[in-house]
Amino acid sequence: MKNRRIAVFVAAPYKTYAHEITSGMFEAAKKRGVTLCVFSVLSEANIETQSVNIGEAAIINLPDLKKFDAIILMKSTILNPIALNYIDEIIDDAGDVPLISICCDVENAYNIYFDEYTGIAALAKHFVEVHGKKKFCYVGGPVGNKVADNCLLAFKQSMEDLGITISDSEIYRGNYMRESGAAAAEYFIKSGQHPEAILCTNDDMALGVSDYLSDVGIKIPEEIAIAGEDATKEAAIHVPSITSVLRPTRKLGMRAVETALDLLDGKKIHRDQSFETEMVIGNSCGCGKVDESCETNYIKFLTKERDRFTKDHYAGVTFNTYLSGAEDMNDLRNRLSTVVEQFAIRRLYVCVSESHLSEQPNPGSFSARIDLPHSNFGNMRLIFGYDGKRVLSRKSFASTDLLPDMEDHEGESLVFCSMYSLNRNYGYVVFDAADISEFMFRSFCQTLATAVENLCLHFAVQNYAKQLEQLYIRDTLTGLLNRRGYVQCADELFEKARNRKKGFMVLSADIDFLKSINDNYGHKEGDVAISSLAACLKRVARPQDICVHLSGDEFMVLGIDYTQADMEQFISSVYTEIDRFNVISDKPYKLAASLGGTVCVPDADTTLEYLTNVADNAMYTEKKLHHQGCPESMR
Template sequence: MKIAVLIGGLRFDSQRRIMNGILEKAVFDGTDVFIFTCDSWTYSSPYYTKGETAIFSLPDLKDYDGVILHGDTVYDKSVISELVKKIREARIPCISLNVKYPGMLYMGMDNANGIYGIVEHLLQVHRAKHFAFISGPEENMDSTERWESFRKALADNKIPFDNRYFYYGDYHPESGKKAVGYFYDLPGAFPDAIVAANDEMALGAFYKLKELGYEVPEQVLLTGYDNAIVGRNHSPRITSVERPETELGAKAYEKLRDVILGKEGSEETTLKSHLIFTESCGCHDSEAEPEESFRMKMITDKLHVTEFSEIVKSSSADFTGAPTFEQLLAEIRRYIKLINPNEFYMCMCVVEDSYQTDRNYEITGKTQIEALSQYAPEICIPLIYRRGEFENYGRFPVEKFLPDKYTVAGKGRFYTVVPLHYQDRCYGYCVIGNSRLMMDSELFHLFIMNINNALENLRKQSMLNSMVHRLNRMWIYDTLTEVFNRAGFFKFAPNLIHEAIDRKENLFILFLDLDGLKSVNDRYGHDEGDAFIKAMGMILRQLHGNGELVMRYGGDEFVVMSKNYTDEKAAGYIRRIERSIDEYNMTSGKEYKLGASMGYSLVEPEEDMKLEDLIEVADQEMYKVKKAKKERLKNQQP
């Protein structure tokens, strides 16, 4: 069996516990779990949010037996709407966590009784009178339910609430700090009880209160929600509500499994929460974790943070300093070896060359780096780490997500998929196989961000190189014929002259003038006249092979310079031009014929020789040829 889990913010306690519940049951059953996750929040820019949430467009849900959707962790309505639509179109069973969608099975946790019980406790046990509420994001279902339950508890107890003491947070500690600062600046008495919609915001509030000189719980009662690790191991321990998140994940998986296997189940299930009254509201801490267990966890976490923070810091410098994609891959391999996940796949969008089309331009590195607004039709994997060894894999359709050889079905494996992007520019995705890095490490997502930033740095460098290259070409190349213009020719010709002097070789200078350009312009228009000139440039480029410098000297005039020529070799070169002109005229389909008059000179070069003088000599030879042509045509007329 194969299921997808669509969830945001996997590194946070609540989502982590839900995933632990899902995986505990799924792995035991031999079910393969594919976790698509991102880290977009309400404070993120729209561009960053688009880049993060693009990961949810990646899975082809028709390839899965079922899906678990935690829509309340993705704060973009349009993304959720598209996901709901995709799930319905896939016609596979879906368990929706905490949010009800028509046609989907629902499993959630009680929010109302938790906050309601907290408020009643503060009122009845601690005699709180003046409340403030720090909410989660405005359109988040959990935070909305907690806010409504808070208001109902006050109303049922006939306690008025001043709406100025309401603040929208984002579940992060910093928003808890900002909320307390906002309450402090309001005129009137400071609240004696602050209810936060989660423990992280409660902790942020605690440290801002301490900064302002308020003691918890002596002067301000403080509560949170979710019974997160940071809250229950804090001093004072945060009064909170423990939700059965691990149980939710386990039961959601079991219900999905039963539906897939054809067993019937209830469409809605709501699990009860558990109130925990402890030190931050002035109660006795009867459920504190054993000190030895707490100390061991603190030491383990400290060691992990110390080690991983060094990896994150060093990799940031090494990744962004890599001048080419190949060197970036080498640096990523080095750090992946240090981190040593079970499996790691760096999957990149295959982008055809779209802006570096100029001839003879070499891009930085061996792989094209360009950003898209969505995943490319084809993916490649330049970096794979599995079984302690590195490998790579070529192109495959994006619908496959990973090639079949890397996803052996029915083994109880799990894969976490995160986006590679910079703002709304999509580069690909990373897959972490059979590893809890994205769940258990607060810092691993920063490591992925370092890769993102390095890819963007390479893209910008590649763009800059392309622009510089184009500017250089505009300066030294004729844009119509793609041979040198005067600036380019006069820049490189002295080198050729000095080589000829050093090697005591002749200089060959050919002057070519098109025949009949004026009549083409007059009869067919200047666009055809340009095509006439361009065709000659193409012929001279194609015959370039012995170090010749080719220049468009004027409107319909070209100059070719080379060295180590004899009269015989010069005559052979002119014959090749004439044959190419004849071949062009036979295949072009034009009513007019391409033609040219050519003259050349062979010169023993000297140091003080002027380039214009050399060209003038060849020009005079060409003029003799053109004059002779005209005489022959005149004599042929009746």
């Protein structure tokens, strides 16, 4: 049976809530032999910087969803507005592919969510009936976030069921971060709300509330009781321990994968599936006494977290210094080999857009900006790959394949993240789902992106140096060599003709009546005439010939291995091209030019200056013939 492949879209899967759900998915996928590809926005927050939001969101557009059997959305974890727009496009384009949405009602999707009311209602009832609380404030999640909105509705309904009315001033919408919990508590206290209890939509914000109240000398729970949701480990051992609501996050993640597979097997599934939540009693509501061991355990926890943070910070700084010192792609590969071993990374693939690795001048390679509404990773190159056993050789592949030899990854769970700097998309990093951690997202991916950016910029600088050199010697109007280019290239071609004893052609060309075109139709039309003659010369010239726009109406062509007959044919062909231009052009004037030249096999006494004068004289003789009978104003 064909291996099934499921795409998952999420933000910041290292955060507790998303991590628990995705862990459940990985467990179910491994059990059922399913390939799980997680496309993750690095941060859960809306950075509110357009360029960063674009860079973060690019990964959403990486997969070709026609190559997936099912899609799981964790839209509620994503606050990035551009990523959300991309997700909405995925929903619209899903077609018959089973679409499972977690904790966010999506039309035509199979929605799996928590019954927030059960746990929150139990919490509210406990605070009112057991502890006699009547004055509540609530710290919710971001406006527009479905989980946050549902929790707020559940809170309001449970308060209403208990006969308590909640005003808008008693509600603060945070961003799930601990700092916003502290900011909410400060707002409630300073605005004179005087709550008896503060309920929060997650434990991190409840801990932030606790931080602020403790700092200003307000006792918990004697003066203000608090509660959160998620029942995290830190909340459980905090002093006082936080009364909370337990969500069966891991089970929900497993159910999402199982639902997708059941649908693919043709089973009938209810459109909406819910998991009940339940209250977990701590000390922050006023229940029980603080166990003496709690403080000791919490100190141990904080010490462990401090040590982990210090270790990650040190690793991040070391990692940043080490990778940013890479001199070229080979050096980066060698350094990544060391990093993989040092950090015991299970699998790692670094994929960079081919456009950034080309040494050929490419005006787009330096900026390579991601344009809305779609980003295109294009052709990729695996600059580093480690499959858990060996370092892989570099390969080129299409981004729609995700990885070279993707079929070798059947049954694996892989995480894909953008490598970007501001709004420049350099490619993406892929690693094993088991390696999900804050370090991998915040230190590893971002530092790796910086290292790749430095090398890509190095390539870009080389490219731009070549382009600047071309700009220095080329005329921007015609694309031909300018006088500086002539000085650089003419002597070399002349010496080649002399050394090889080949016929050397010097052709002089001049636009007729250019002054009349400028005076009667404007200099813009004069530029059209100049560029049109340049195009005629380029079409007739041989690949090795040198075509030069000296200035204004003056041109020159130098060529090697010419005879007198070849030159005459050259001139005739240019006149034919001019006639063809005049036939198809809708210009109110006729393009005309005078051409003259000379051909000789240079010897030791022949100079380029001499040949140039001969060619100019021949051209001016031709020009006099063209001007006979013309009014003075046209000359």
